[in-house]
Amino acid sequence: MSERLRIGFIPLVDAAALIVAADKGFCAAEGLDVELVREISWANVRDKFNIGLFDAAHLLAPLAVASSLGIGHVKVPVISGFGLGVNGNAITVSPDLHAAIVAMADGDVADPLVSGRALARVVAERRAKGQEPLTFGMTFPFSSHNYDLRFWMGAGGVDPDEDVRLVVLPPPFMVESLASKHLDGFCVGAPWNSVAIDLGIGTILHFTSELFQRAAEKMLTVRANWAAQHPEVLKALIRAHARAADYIEDVANRDEVCALLTAPGRIEVAPELIRRTLDGRLKVAADGTLRTSDRYLLVGRGAAARPDPVQGAWNYAQMVRWGQAPLSADLLAAAKAVFRPDLYDAAVGTAPALPSAPADGIGECTGAPFDPDDIAGYLARMTIRR
Template structure:
């Protein structure tokens, strides 16, 4: 007896645990007959999950929180019992913007404060010359990409709502938009940054792990009502995803995982590009310059798969900082309750370890993040919409 499930995903490398769980047969071993449905936009994934067309989904962590709070759309409580990835995003800029930033930089190009300050000088010169504001692409208003871009820019004195344009683009459309000059830069998940570099239309300026040491990116999301009616099915799905994450994190399995993910109906880009992502060895410039980072994308290692409510608190704090919602203690409690380490621990039969507030996020600017003091966190930043 197998249980049929329909699960939506976006063609990104941080969907790998779901894809490998299905295509390697780990889900079938757990008695699950999973149909993976490839989507283009996060609004499609969210809406189909909310109305029950999908049983589960590969979902932006902030969308799970926003849906549970009724922000930007209808209120549908969501639970996230498994992290599909920490980090994995990058900021990619056009050759022209890259040259402009490098022309203004004072310091190391991998230092996000140095590039943020250089960007502020580029923005000031453009304003003085009467040029149009720079346009940055991100994947969704309630997205890590939006908050990571804003956090980086604002640290250097650039107001993301006044000094530049931020526009929403589905991940697969980012590269064409950069190539056509519709945007000057974007923040997106793998593999689309690497695709832009390989095509010669972009330079990877930063890995998101330069900006935040640990950033909850995508989650395995289900409706709360569904989780309560199907606890055994959900536990089986968590186990299958955990086994897949463990498989992917073994270096000897990376080539096979990349081939699985490269299939046209999955991510649909060259396996070599995907393996670079999984290995954390990326080409960052069209001239072939490479950069390695063990923290580029964490699929399962270092406790990455276990949801951390402190990460949800940081995302909620960004929603407050940028005017998407008001600060309310009950809403913070709801946001943190979306991330469910208890369900993860129960499914895997283990006692998890919580991440302390001092190292829950590890942002490059501002004080250490403490979920118990959101107001103190927000008060440390000059740019934003929140006021005490």
């Protein structure tokens, strides 16, 4: 008799391993009968997961940390033995804002430090003219999208709490909000940046892999008490998804993978948008300009699926920086403990590391190294923080 599991997910390309594992039969091969439940917002996923309506969840890495720390909501300790995606977000802006940033730039706007400084000049000019602050969309307060925007802005001298407005929107609503001019830009995962480009209403300013070489994006999470009660089921779940990730990363399977991801009840966008994402070859402007990156979204290659406690520490550092959490050795330890490489290794064996992986595990574009055991020292370098 198979083990029945319900898993909540958001329609994003970094749910690929979930969808392929269920729909290609990799879960069934492990004795798992998985029902994937599509949700519209991260709050929905979190709340249903917390109270046990989902056995596992496609969850934002920072949200998994926040849940375990009891920050922003009830405390529900969660763990992850499998990463669903490293990197994969992008910052998209309206054509008007893109033109303004280019006009203010003191160099190549492909450099996020150059574009960040240009944004600061745009903000200052708008303030001098008495114009409304720019508004940017992100998916959740405890999300990489929030921290991506804040890091980029802060590096350029923009205070994200004082100089602009950041608003929360579910990923599928970003494009319509940019089209209606309720937003001047947003940070979201694939495929929604590409949807905006194809509609001619935005320009991708940066892949967030240009801000950080390696940033955990989504995790396959389970509640800690559930994991303790179902250790063999968890191993089977990790094995099925590791097999799916390997399948996705094999270019020979891409057409089939894109068909699975775009099926009814899954992501439901044009297969071409999924293919661009998985290939790391995206249109960034309405004129068809292409940008490529071999680390835009890592699903399985380069040990992307093996959880790294350094990522827990980095996400916790962002929470402290922006006033969401106090600085505490106990909270830091709890944040690291969400990421469980030991569970991954026990299920599938140790994965080979990415040869070009940053020495500190993060690779911030500012060049400053991150020490997961010295959050205070890391934050001391930040001129803009709470």
